[in-house]
Amino acid sequence: MKLQKGWKLLSSAALAVVLALTGCSQTAAPTQPGTEATTGQTPQDDGGQADMTAMLRLxxxxxxxxxxxxKGFDTTSNEVLNATMEGLARLDKDHKPQPAMAEKWTVSEDGKTYTFTLRDSKWSNGDPVTAQDFEFAFKRILDPNNAFPSAFLAYYIxxxxxxxxxxxxxxxxxVKAFDDKTLEVKLNAPAGFFTHILTQPTFFPVNxxxxxxxxxxxxxxxxxxxNGPFKMEDWVHDQSIKxxxxxGYWDKDSVKLAxxxxFMVNDENTQYQMYKTGQLDKVSSVPNDMKKQLIDSGEAKVDSDxxxxxxxxxxxxxxxxxxxxxKAFALAIDRQSLIDNVVQGKQTRALAHVPYGFPEPAGGDFREKGGDYLKxxxxxxxxxxLKKGMxxxxWTTLPLVTMTYNTSDGHKAIAQVLQEMYKKNLGIEIKLESKEWKVFLSxxxxxxxxxxRSTIPADYGDPINYLELYVTDHPGNRINYSNKEYDALVEKIRNTADETERFKLMHDAEKIFMDDMPLVPIYFATKIFMDQPNVNGIVRHPVGTTDYKWAEVRKK
Structure with a gap:
């Protein structure tokens, strides 16, 4: 049962129609519906050569x-950081970690010692990039005086x-630099995904x-x-970055852009008009009331995430x-209706915490094997x-609930529909609050x-990334969740080398977490984007930051 194509998100009459819908749920598929397993690259455009003088406009x-x-542990900061800096490894076009600032590395037989040999490369100020810079950077991540939100990613060391x-x-x-070119890192336990972690901007070196x-x-x-493919030229705060x-980048010949x-335009309709008039070469979101039409026509693309x-x-x-x-808040919403009529990006209902995309040791997907934890x-x-909890x-009256989201038309539309669902289904009046991104995050x-609200993309390719966030007092645990049994299980997972056993323990941990239900899972996301026809080579990783190193603007 679906609504008409012309359904308008912010119309109160339409909201009433959505909220009247029941029984529209369907079983979640093992992969994101309607998405393709791609290399993350824009389809090849054989017409014309790369314009080496072109500036990509985003x-x-x-x-x-x-x-x-x-410190910049968020998707906005990471997009700029991934273009301007580079760590020991970088994800390639097939989403696999490959040598980057490190020319090569070796791993000890017990899987706990990594030895990296660095390339000859320079910082944008002309200084050489050294192993000492990496040692300094890695220890700086962990300095308690810095209180960096991403420090937990280094806990494997x-x-x-x-x-x-x-x-x-x-x-x-x-972590030790033996000379300018040799860096050794020792882990607590084997972690086959460690080089994937090193592609995350947290582990970029600093001078x-x-x-x-x-x-x-x-x-x-x-x-x-x-030290990356591009260097900073201009930054007008709250307006633009160039x-x-x-x-001086070691692989400069692979960079085909000037x-x-x-820009910094936080309005979906304005962004779309800039794209349509040729002022933007790519957008990573589209206006909600046009999303289905743009996807159905093929103008907007959908990829896994x-x-x-x-x-x-x-x-x-x-x-x-x-x-x-x-638990009442988690059960009282119609996710499929929200996806079909508001989000409209071929997402999958989230009835658990860890998303699709993480292979089991014996084959299959972690989410598929784990199944659902709520209806x-x-x-x-x-x-x-709700009655039992009150x-x-x-309580005879529920304390006031304030639902906060960062300023965005899409987040606002979702929040408004959730607000109406809670009012209709549970009789709860909820206050909505919007905050500018930097303030919201703080x-x-x-x-x-x-x-x-939160969107949590994977920092690296393993389910533990989602589970570790909610250990007691973890910096990613922004809701004061605490369960000693859960904490002990996550610690055990971290120190378990056998992959079959480790994955079993991760399923056990997710069950404990979902039994406590400290979040309302809504949907497993997809990437929705549009690229101009002459733009090629943008790499969109299912796990990782969008990469512009290989992007091209073709001559028309």
Missing amino acids: NLKTEPPSLDPP AGAEEYNTGKGNADAVL KKVVESNSKWAENASSIVT IVKND GINW ASIYYYRMNTKMPPFNNVNIR DNDIEQAKEL EEEG DQRARNLQFS
Whole structure:
């Protein structure tokens, strides 16, 4: 049962139609419906050669919170960082980690010691990139005084967690530069996905001399020093960023662009008009009321993405301190109706936490094997759980709930429909609140938000990435969730070498987490994008940041 194509998101009459729908759910497929397993590249355009003088014109939407690699732990910052900096490894066009700043590496027989040999390469200021820069950068990630939100990604390194949590010191972190070209990293336990982790911007090097001499080095174009395919030329805060080809980059011959111009236009309709009039070469989202039409016509493309869209419930803020009330909120929404009529991007209903896209050791997909942990649109059960939770707390009236999202037409539309679903299905009045991205992210990380939106893409290719986020006091745990049994199980997973056993333990951990239900999973996401016909070679990774290293603008 579906609504007409012309359904308008913000129309109150249409909202009533959506909320009247019941029984539209369907079983989730093992892969994202309607998506293709691609290399992430734009289809080849055989007409014309690459215009080496072209600037790729993109929309960043908003100001990046930080261009200091371990601090800018968000999709906006990472998009710029991935173009201007590079770590030991980089994902190739087939999404596999390949040597980058490291020319090669070896792994010990026990899988715990990695030895990297660096290339001859230079920073944008002319300094050589050294193994000492990497040692400094890795230990800087973990310095508790920096309180970087991405520090947990380095916990696989021996001594890392102890240093970051104040129980150790930098000298005990087993990262060592033996000379300018040789870096050794020792792990607590074998981790076959470690080189994939190293492609994440958190692990990009920083110029030791520059960082130590200027604490604000990453705040302006004039002071940023980078080592990637492009280098910073101009940054007008809250307006634009301009980067140009870095002729000192080791693989400069693979770069076919003169540079990239990013605008910061946080309005879907304006962005779309800029694309249609040729002012933008690519967009990564489209207006909601046009999405289905653009996808059906083939103008907008859909690709797979290992990520989840959900709302976090702060477990220390009433009413979400009560597990039954949390479960009621998770059960009381119609995800399929939301996908079909609001999101419209061939997403899959999220009835668990870990998305599709992570292969099991014996074959198959982690999500497919794990199955679902809740029912979609189970209104009667939701009402019973809400009543039970309120009785447990002694409430006759539910405490005020504020649903917070970062400013975006798409997030606003989803929040409005969820607001109406909760009112219709549970009789709950919810307040909506919009915050600018940088403020929203800061407040959420500080655990100040009661009920807040998130999109969590995988940082690396393993399900543990999603499970580790909710260990007690983890920096990614922005809702004060705590379960000692869960914490112990995640720690056991981290130190289990046998992959079959490790995956079994990860399924056990997800079950504990979903039984506690500290979030409202909504859908497993897809990438929706449009590229101009003469744009080629943009690589969209299902797990990882969009890469412009190989992008081309063809001569017309």
